[in-house]
Amino acid sequence: MFDWPSFWESFPVLLSGLGVTVELAVVTMAGSLVVATAMALGRLYGSRPLAMAIGAWTDIWIATPLMIQLYWLYYVMPSFVDLRLPGMLIAILGLLFNNSAFLAEVFRSAIASIRDGQWYAARALGMSETRAFMRVIAPQAFSRALPATANIWVELFKNTSIVSTVAVTDITFKALELRNDTFRTLEVLSALALIYLALGYPQAKLADWLYSRIKVRE
Amino acid sequence: MNAAANRPKSLNRPPLIEIERLEQSYPGGLRTLRGVSLLAYEGEVVCIIGPSGSGKSTLLRCVNALQPFDAGRIAFDGRQIAHKGAAARTLRRNIGMVFQSFELFPHMNALANIAEGPRSVLGMPKRAAFERARGLLAKVGLAGKESSLPAELSGGQQQRVAIARALAMEPRAMLFDEVTSALDPETVGEVLLVMQQLAGEGMTMLVVTHEMSFARRVADWVVVLEAGEVVEEGPPKQIFDAPTSPRTREFLRHLAPHG
Numbered sequence: 320m321f322d323w324p325s326f327w328e329s330f331p332v333l334l335s336g337l338g339v340t341v342e343l344a345v346v347t348m349a350g351s352l353v354v355a356t357a358m359a360l361g362r363l364y365g366s367r368p369l370a371m372a373i374g375a376w377t378d379i380w381i382a383t384p385l386m387i388q389l390y391w392l393y394y395v396m397p398s399f400v401d402l403r404l405p406g407m408l409i410a411i412l413g414l415l416f417n418n419s420a421f422l423a424e425v426f427r428s429a430i431a432s433i434r435d436g437q438w439y440a441a442r443a444l445g446m447s448e449t450r451a452f453m454r455v456i457a458p459q460a461f462s463r464a465l466p467a468t469a470n471i472w473v474e475l476f477k478n479t480s481i482v483s484t485v486a487v488t489d490i491t492f493k494a495l496e497l498r499n500d501t502f503r504t505l506e507v508l509s510a511l512a513l514i515y516l517a518l519g520y521p522q523a524k525l526a527d528w529l530y531s532r533i534k535v536r537e
Numbered sequence: 538m539n540a541a542a543n544r545p546k547s548l549n550r551p552p553l554i555e556i557e558r559l560e561q562s563y564p565g566g567l568r569t570l571r572g573v574s575l576l577a578y579e580g581e582v583v584c585i586i587g588p589s590g591s592g593k594s595t596l597l598r599c600v601n602a603l604q605p606f607d608a609g610r611i612a613f614d615g616r617q618i619a620h621k622g623a624a625a626r627t628l629r630r631n632i633g634m635v636f637q638s639f640e641l642f643p644h645m646n647a648l649a650n651i652a653e654g655p656r657s658v659l660g661m662p663k664r665a666a667f668e669r670a671r672g673l674l675a676k677v678g679l680a681g682k683e684s685s686l687p688a689e690l691s692g693g694q695q696q697r698v699a700i701a702r703a704l705a706m707e708p709r710a711m712l713f714d715e716v717t718s719a720l721d722p723e724t725v726g727e728v729l730l731v732m733q734q735l736a737g738e739g740m741t742m743l744v745v746t747h748e749m750s751f752a753r754r755v756a757d758w759v760v761v762l763e764a765g766e767v768v769e770e771g772p773p774k775q776i777f778d779a780p781t782s783p784r785t786r787e788f789l790r791h792l793a794p795h796g
Contacts, residue, residue, distance in 0.1 A: 436636060436638050436640040437640060439634075439636065440634075440641075441642075442603060442629065443601060443603060443632075443633075443634040443636075443703075444629065444654040444657070444702070444706060445627070445630035445654065445658040445706065446626070446657055446658055447626060450658075454642075454653065454657055455642050458644045459642075459643065459644055462644070
């Protein structure tokens with residue numbers, strides 16, 4: 320029996336965690352853009368050992384589940400190093416390491432997909448490598464990376480729900496808390512799903528739109 | 538080789554481009570150039586012809602230091618060229634290059650493509666660079682296409698923008714690497730016309746081409762390259778009408794089976 324009042328009443332409680340969810344996503348994405356750019360450049364143009372180190376690091380974060388990563392940072396790491404970080408910081412670090420690994424791969428393949436002739440053309444004009452990258456390669460790589468980056472953002476937004484497992488009070492945490500208090504599992508989790516849908520759907524549509532726009536331009 | 542007798546444009550001056558016994562091989566052992574020597578005097582159009590894979594494009598890329606070589610030397614205006622760093626960049630500023638696949642910057646419109654070199658490399662103010670670009674676009678017959686993106690232009694138009702982009706650096710010599718090979722037949726003529734016009738203005742040009750009629754009409758000197766070696770060189774009349782090397786004759790026969 321679906322109890323509508325319980326359903327409606329869960330919204331204010333869940334939305335009180337919305338700030339944390341948005342903050343996590345925005346901070347992680349902002350950090351990821353910087354970190355992923357550095358990783359992509361290091362892997363493409365850095366020395367061999369650096370490129371290999373970045374490659375290994377990337378593989379670790381891509382090949383393991385986010386929840387295990389967060390658990391490990393939150394519960395296991397403190398037994399190795401004498402450092403107990405607040406849950407919010409662990410959440411941001413975990414999401415950042417995970418998200419930037421995926422994003423670095425997107426950036427790297429976008430840069431590598433620009434054909435060599437563009438480098439030749441830029442250098443033939445007398446540009447330095449750095450100049451050629453900034454003026455010619457990066458802008459093209461940017462528009463190629465944009466749709467996949469939008470998708471990663473949507474993924475990240477949903478993935479923030481997992482940080483509730485390390486006691487960060489995002490909307491999922493609020494929902495699980497409320498469910499434990501009221502035993503209204505059906506209503507509370509339906510409200511939670513609806514919130515994610517309402518927020519995620521426009522973002523997914525935006526990503527689709529970016530894809531179609533890039534296709535037209537090339 | 539008596540330069541003064543055969544090459545009136547030399548005027549007994551030293552050559553602008555001097556390639557001496559150039560050798561180049563790619564990793565894996567493929568030897569693309571086996572001791573190529575070649576001279577280009579100021580104001581000359583030197584056409585380099587020969588079968589595919591003979592090392593023509595590699596040779597051009599060596600001249601503006603886009604491709605390192607193993608042995609030999611290249612001098613531009615009497616100065617030996619450097620492979621890297623500021624010296625290589627200075628060299629490239631003075632030598633324009635046009636590619637088979639145009640390589641316009643797809644995110645910039647025609648005008649911005651042409652203005653990019655002066656702005657980015659010469660540090661020219663935006664307004665002056667665009668003014669120069671506008672003039673060059675008109676020169677290659679594309680006035681009115683200022684704001685067109687490369688994707689909106691035909692192959693021939695793109696290639697003319699690419700020529701204008703190279704000219705914007707006011708180079709002392711131009712390298713053309715099979716610039717009509719990727720074009721639809723109906724647009725080849727407009728690109729060759731621009732090149733011919735440029736030759737008429739006294740531009741020193743190294744032209745790798747399969748357009749034999751262009752080479753015959755416009756070249757001052759023709760070099761036949763095969764398997765990384767110069768098979769024969771001379772004025773176009775000699776190369777096309779009375780080639781002395783059997784390999785030149787063989788190559789020309791393959792090009793014109795009807796002839």
